[in-house]
Amino acid sequence: MTDIVASTPPAQDRAARRMRRPRWMGHAGLIIGLAILLTCLLMALFAPLVAPHDPYAQDLLSRFAPPVWHEGGSWNHVLGADHLGRDYLSRLLYGAQISLIIGIGTAIVSGIIGTTIGIAAGYFGGKVDSIAMFFITARLAMPVILIALAVVALFGSSLTVVMLTLGLLLWDRFALVTRASTIQLRSQEFVTAAQIQGASTLQIVRHEILPNLLNNLLIVATLEMAQAIVLEAALSFLGLGVPAPLPSWGLMISEGKASILFEPWLITIPGIALFLLVLGTNLLGDGLRDITTPQGRN
Amino acid sequence: MLNYALRRIFMACLLALFVSFLTYALIFTAGDPAAAIAGSASTAADAENIRQIYGFDDPLIVQYLRWVGNVLQGDLGNSLYFRQPVSEIILSRFAVTAQVGIFALIFAMLIAVPLGVAAGRWPNSLIDRGALFIAVVGQAVPSFWFALLLIIVFSITFPILPSSGLGTWRHYVLPVLVLGYFSMPAIMRLTRSGMISALETDYIRTARAMGLSERRVLFDYALRNAALPLISLSSAQFGFMLAGSVVVESVFAIPGAGRLAWESIGRADLPTVQALVLCFSLFYVLLTLLADMLNAALDPRMRMK
Numbered sequence: 001m002t003d004i005v006a007s008t009p010p011a012q013d014r015a016a017r018r019m020r021r022p023r024w025m026g027h028a029g030l031i032i033g034l035a036i037l038l039t040c041l042l043m044a045l046f047a048p049l050v051a052p053h054d055p056y057a058q059d060l061l062s063r064f065a066p067p068v069w070h071e072g073g074s075w076n077h078v079l080g081a082d083h084l085g086r087d088y089l090s091r092l093l094y095g096a097q098i099s100l101i102i103g104i105g106t107a108i109v110s111g112i113i114g115t116t117i118g119i120a121a122g123y124f125g126g127k128v129d130s131i132a133m134f135f136i137t138a139r140l141a142m143p144v145i146l147i148a149l150a151v152v153a154l155f156g157s158s159l160t161v162v163m164l165t166l167g168l169l170l171w172d173r174f175a176l177v178t179r180a181s182t183i184q185l186r187s188q189e190f191v192t193a194a195q196i197q198g199a200s201t202l203q204i205v206r207h208e209i210l211p212n213l214l215n216n217l218l219i220v221a222t223l224e225m226a227q228a229i230v231l232e233a234a235l236s237f238l239g240l241g242v243p244a245p246l247p248s249w250g251l252m253i254s255e256g257k258a259s260i261l262f263e264p265w266l267i268t269i270p271g272i273a274l275f276l277l278v279l280g281t282n283l284l285g286d287g288l289r290d291i292t293t294p295q296g297r298n
Numbered sequence: 299m300l301n302y303a304l305r306r307i308f309m310a311c312l313l314a315l316f317v318s319f320l321t322y323a324l325i326f327t328a329g330d331p332a333a334a335i336a337g338s339a340s341t342a343a344d345a346e347n348i349r350q351i352y353g354f355d356d357p358l359i360v361q362y363l364r365w366v367g368n369v370l371q372g373d374l375g376n377s378l379y380f381r382q383p384v385s386e387i388i389l390s391r392f393a394v395t396a397q398v399g400i401f402a403l404i405f406a407m408l409i410a411v412p413l414g415v416a417a418g419r420w421p422n423s424l425i426d427r428g429a430l431f432i433a434v435v436g437q438a439v440p441s442f443w444f445a446l447l448l449i450i451v452f453s454i455t456f457p458i459l460p461s462s463g464l465g466t467w468r469h470y471v472l473p474v475l476v477l478g479y480f481s482m483p484a485i486m487r488l489t490r491s492g493m494i495s496a497l498e499t500d501y502i503r504t505a506r507a508m509g510l511s512e513r514r515v516l517f518d519y520a521l522r523n524a525a526l527p528l529i530s531l532s533s534a535q536f537g538f539m540l541a542g543s544v545v546v547e548s549v550f551a552i553p554g555a556g557r558l559a560w561e562s563i564g565r566a567d568l569p570t571v572q573a574l575v576l577c578f579s580l581f582y583v584l585l586t587l588l589a590d591m592l593n594a595a596l597d598p599r600m601r602m603k
Contacts, residue, residue, distance in 0.1 A: 007326030027432075134313070140534070141317050141586075143578040148561050150325055150571055153563045230440050234545050237442050238560060253443055264450045271443035279438035285433070 030287025036280025053087035105230035109167025114174020122182025222285030302371035375569035395554035414489025492524030537582035
C-alpha cells in the first residue's frame, strides 16, 4: 500500500514536467543543429578577434606545418598551415563567414523569388498557377551546377555573383511549398472574411497569408541555406566560385587536393567543417518541421 | 491514355524550348562569343568581322531561332576548342556519363529500397533510426569531399582501387559509390513513407487476414504500391545525378560529359557549353516524361490529373 502511494507522485510529476517542457527541448536533432549553427555564427562574427593569425598572411617557413596532434605540430598553428604557410585555423574561422553569407544571402534571394511565385500561383490558381508550375518545372530541368559554373565564368567570380546566381536557381522548393500552403489557406474562413470586408489582394497576402506561411518559409530557408553552402563549396572547389585568396572552405579543399598524398589533413579539416555546418543546418530544418507539424516526420 | 500522352509530350516540347531559350540567352548574352572565337590575340576589328559573319549583331530572338533551326537538323555548332562539330564530340561523352549514372542509380536503389522497406515496416525501431541517421549524415556530406576521402582511404592508404580514369570495373567503384550515395537519402525516405501509408490500408489488412506470409505482404502488396512514386523520384534523381556528374567526373578524371562541360567552361568554348546544357536539360525533360508515361500506364488514377 505504502509502496504504491510512494511511487505514484514521481511518475505523475515526470509526466507533468514533460508536458510543461517546451516541445523543442525534447528534440535532440534540433538542439544539436542549433548548437552547431550558433557555433559557426559565433566563429564567423568573432573571427577577427579569435583568429590567431591573419588568414591571408603567407609565411614560407611554416609551409605545410602539420596540425598540433601530428608529429612535429605546434600550438602556433593549431590546425597546421597550407602550401603558402597560411594559418589553417584562421582561414577556417574566416571561411565560416563566406559560407554563412552565401547560405543566408541565397536563402533570402531565392526565398523572395520563390515565395512571390508560390503565393501568386496558390492564391490566383487557374492560368497563373499553370504558368507558375511551368516555370518551376523549367527550373528543375536546368542543371544547377553547370549553369552556375557557366554564369560565374562569364560574369567573373565574386561573392555577390555566386550568391545571386544560386539565389536565382534555388527558388523552386520555396515556390512549391508556399503554393501548396496558399492553396490550403485561400479557402480558410479568415481569408474569406477579409475578402468580404473589401481588403485588397495585397493586404490579404500581407496580413492573412504571409504570417501563416512563416513557419514553412523558415524550414525551407534552412534547407536551401544548406544546399547553397554545399553548392558554393563545390563551385569554389571547381575553381569557379569565390575568387582565390578568400578562405572559402571549398577552395581550401581544392588547394589541398595537390597535397593529397602527404598532407591529407589539408582536405579533411575544411571538409569536416563544411560537413558539420551543413549537418547542423539540415538538423535544424528537420527539427523545426518535426515540432511545428502535428504529424512530425511521418 | 493517348490524350494524356499527347498533352504531356506537347508540354515537354514547350518546356524544352523554354529552357533552351533561357540558357541560350544567358550564355550568349553574358559572354562575348565573337571575342571567344577570335581568341586572345585578336583585335577589335577581328571580333567585329566575326560578329558579322556569325550574325551576332542580330536580335537575340533571331539568333536563337536560327540556332534552334540548326539544332533540329542535328547541327549543334562547332566547338571552338576541338574545331569540329559539337555533336560528334559530346555523344561518346554522354554515353560514359549515362553509364556511370545508371550503375549509380542501381547501386542506390539496391541499398535504399530495402532500408526504406525495413524502416517503414518498423517505424521508430532501431533500424528506422539507423536508416534515418544514415540519410541525415549522407545528405550533409559534400560529394566532392566524399570523393576525395574515398581516394585517400582506398587509393592512398590502402591502394586497392584506382583514383582516376575509366578502364576496368575497379575504376567504376568509387565514382558509382559517390554518385549513388547522393540519391540514397531521398529514395529511402520516399520508400519509408510509402510503406508506412501502404501498410495502413485495408488491402494489406485483408492480405494479412488471409494468412499470407509477411514477405509476400511486404514485397508483393505493400512495396508495389509504395514503389509508384519511386518511378518519378528515381527518374528525377537520375537527371540530377547526371547534372551532378560535373563534380564527380572532375575529381575522378572520368572522360564524360560533365568533365567536358567543366573544361569547356574554362576554355570559353561557348557552343560546347550551350550544347551540353541543352542536352542535360533535354535529358531531364525526357526522363520525367517517360516517368509520367510509365506512371500513367501503371496507375489509371494518374491519367485523370
